[in-house]
Each structure stands twice: as structure tokens, then as C-alpha cells.
Amino acid sequence: MPLLIAVVSLLGVLCLLTLVLTLGVIRRLREHTKLMDALYEAIDLMGGPPTGLATLGKGELVGDFAATTLDGDQVTRELLPEGAVVAFLSADCGGCRDQLPEIASWAAGQDRRQIVAVLDATSGDPEELVTALSPVAQVIVEDELTTVGRAFGLKVFPTFYQVSGEGRLLAVEGRISRLPVGSPA
Known part of the structure; x- marks a missing residue:
């Protein structure tokens, strides 16, 4: 019986220690998120894109491009409406998959014509992205992100442009929620 009490006590102490460590990690992650948000705000105040996302920055003109959506509609720079959001996502991008529910939820509360999702199909099957975004956005699937990606100066996935x-x-951001129009619905 004393052995059982000792084992249960040890297990209780280990559980308590694990809980304290987990709470410490969560607190540290929240601090890290606040620091990253402050960094993005500072970069935005300087007028440039977040480091490494794109070669074009705020105020610059997007290059000429022409693409066709899965619905057969034409999309060009001239046809983008005021405030349109263009999202570049890739099938093998972990950050893209992580943000997919947030993107789809936000886009569901918007006018579908205002949202263009450009999906890279060179490195995997974009079917999951197509299924999630087709009801809420105009979807373009490119085998090579040369046309639209180059026009926007795309460097990494995910990148969101307004x-x-x-x-x-x-605006140019790495998260939909950081765009001026990207607050969750």
C-alpha cells in the first residue's frame, strides 16, 4: 500500500510539473506572437513588404498578367476590383494548410469577386485548397507560378496582397489577418 501511495504521489507531481511547463510554453508563445506582430507593424510603417515575402512593396504597381479561374473567368490586373485580396498558396506549404480554415472563414464573409486564390500545383495536389476555397474565392491553379506570381513579385508561400x-x-502580408481587410469574420 505505501508503494501505491508513493507511485500515485509521484504521478501527481509529474502531472503538475507538466501542467506548469505547458502553461509556461503557452505564455512564451503569446509573447512571441506579440513581438512578431510589432515587427510587422514596424515594417509596415517603413512602407516596405514584410522581409522576404515579395519583391514589390506597398504603393508599387503589380505587373501585367492574365489568368483563367477554374470557373473560366478571366483575371487581369485591370479587372481586379478596388480592395481585392490576392492570396498565393501552395499544396506543400505547412503555413498555407495551417491558415486554410482562417482564410476560408474570412473569405466566406466577403464578396467572392474580391478574393483571388492563386494555387501552386508544381509541388503537390492542390485539391484540398481548391475544395476549401472554390466556394468563397476565385481560384486560379498554376502549374508554374510564372504569370501571376511574377506580376506580384512573389517570393514565398503563403503571401497575401491587397x-x-x-x-x-x-498591403503585403504573410497572414490574412494582418491585411487591413483581413480581420476574422
Whole structure:
């Protein structure tokens, strides 16, 4: 019986220690998120894109491009409406998959014509992305991100752009929620 009490006590202490460590990690992650948000805000105040996301920055003109959505509609720089959001996602991108529920939820509360999802199909099957985004966005699947990706100066996935009616970049972010229009629905 004393052995059983000792084992149960030890197990209780280990559980308590694990709980304290877990709470410490969660607290540290929240601090890290606040620091990253502050960094993105500082970069935005300087007028440039978040480091490494794109070669084009706020205020720059998107290059010419022409693409066809899965619905057969044409999308060009001139056809993008004021405030349109263009999201570049890839099938093998962990950050893209992690943000997919947030992106789909946000886009569901928007006008579908305002959202363009450009999906890279070179490194995997984009079917999961297509299924999630087709009801809420205009979806373009490219075998090679040369046309639209180059026009936007894309460097990494995921990257989200907000564009003016004249084709100028209003914002470039690594998360949909950091765009001026990207607050959760």
C-alpha cells in the first residue's frame, strides 16, 4: 500500500510539473506572437513588404498578367476590383494548410469577386485548397507560378496582397489577418 501511495504521489507531481511547463510554453508563445506582430507593424510603417515575402512593396504597381479561374473567368490586373485580396498558396506549404480554415472563414464573409486564390500545383495536389476555397474565392491553379506570381513579385508561400482598383499594392502580408481587410469574420 505505501508503494501505491508513493507511485500515485509521484504521478501527481509529474502531472503538475507538466501542467506548469505547458502553461509556461503557452505564455512564451503569446509573447512571441506579440513581438512578431510589432515587427510587422514596424515594417509596415517603413512602407516596405514584410522581409522576404515579395519583391514589390506597398504603393508599387503589380505587373501585367492574365489568368483563367477554374470557373473560366478571366483575371487581369485591370479587372481586379478596388480592395481585392490576392492570396498565393501552395499544396506543400505547412503555413498555407495551417491558415486554410482562417482564410476560408474570412473569405466566406466577403464578396467572392474580391478574393483571388492563386494555387501552386508544381509541388503537390492542390485539391484540398481548391475544395476549401472554390466556394468563397476565385481560384486560379498554376502549374508554374510564372504569370501571376511574377506580376506580384512573389517570393514565398503563403503571401497575401491587397490591391487598389488601379493595380497598386495596398498591403503585403504573410497572414490574412494582418491585411487591413483581413480581420476574422
